[in-house]
Amino acid sequence: MHRERRTGPRRVLLTGWFSFRDGEATAGDVLALRRVETVLRGSGTPYDVVWSPGFRPDALHFDDVRPHDYSHLVFVCGPLHGTQVEELHRRFARCVRIAVGTSVIDPEGPAVTGFHRILARDAPGSEPTEDLAARAPAMPPRPVVGVILTHGQHEYGAQRRHGEVAERVTRWLAGKDCARLELETRLDTRDWHLSATPAQVQSVLARLDLVVTDRLHGLVLALRAGTPALAVDPVAGGAKVTAQARACGWPALLAAERVDERRLERWWDWCLTSGRVAARQARETFREGRLPDGADRLLEALTSRADTG
Numbered sequence: 103m104h105r106e107r108r109t110g111p112r113r114v115l116l117t118g119w120f121s122f123r124d125g126e127a128t129a130g131d132v133l134a135l136r137r138v139e140t141v142l143r144g145s146g147t148p149y150d151v152v153w154s155p156g157f158r159p160d161a162l163h164f165d166d167v168r169p170h171d172y173s174h175l176v177f178v179c180g181p182l183h184g185t186q187v188e189e190l191h192r193r194f195a196r197c198v199r200i201a202v203g204t205s206v207i208d209p210e211g212p213a214v215t216g217f218h219r220i221l222a223r224d225a226p227g228s229e230p231t232e233d234l235a236a237r238a239p240a241m242p243p244r245p246v247v248g249v250i251l252t253h254g255q256h257e258y259g260a261q262r263r264h265g266e267v268a269e270r271v272t273r274w275l276a277g278k279d280c281a282r283l284e285l286e287t288r289l290d291t292r293d294w295h296l297s298a299t300p301a302q303v304q305s306v307l308a309r310l311d312l313v314v315t316d317r318l319h320g321l322v323l324a325l326r327a328g329t330p331a332l333a334v335d336p337v338a339g340g341a342k343v344t345a346q347a348r349a350c351g352w353p354a355l356l357a358a359e360r361v362d363e364r365r366l367e368r369w370w371d372w373c374l375t376s377g378r379v380a381a382r383q384a385r386e387t388f389r390e391g392r393l394p395d396g397a398d399r400l401l402e403a404l405t406s407r408a409d410t411g
Contacts, residue, residue: 134179134234191216203234250320263358330377
């Protein structure tokens, strides 16, 4: 390894695979970065972070960085390999270069030997250390939201607003600080991505904080699990989703023509507060069979004489 050089007042530039133009930011990478930031802030060390423009378009990017502004370059997390890491050594040749929480695959590779120090999480011939993400600062939990949308239902013809509804809802959801899970009520015994039984679907829904859906069964199954649903009817003028919300006495419903951020926000807030109690009450109503359904009237229909005219 190289001998460390002093380059004036210390200022650190933090980088990693989350910094490259075509790099991806993983949850583990970002948590590892947060751990390093915590240590630097605690020591009073000034630093900047470089982000991928695709992930954080408004943040600091490599195109904005002047290498001579920094005394140290710290590469956080991930494997040390490839031409992009090698380019860092050339561009930041005047900086002391340190890798922390990284995996060393080829100790003799130029991506590795270009660092002055490597504080590896795993490397040939050395004991592994705990990944940086394990001790990242704790974060408050975010709502876990199931998203159940349909792009079908062509039987509604010119009344279909499914595309517009999905676009507005998903664009709004992308800006919410929540954990989003795209879900399907369709069952499949061969595709591991999908549930094979209704019980499996119900097990997922029961663990959510909220369901956002434009499907009738997205609404019904959420309430059956005691989970509030923000329902949108994707058919102009209202159709089966509206009818079912009315039958269930469920208020958190938007018509296709009335989907906007203000109304979505209003029902979002309600679902995560008062709606929790209302959803549990709906679940109890279903279980106790307080409201008649078609099956209750089926025997009567089977035993009555058919009207043959």
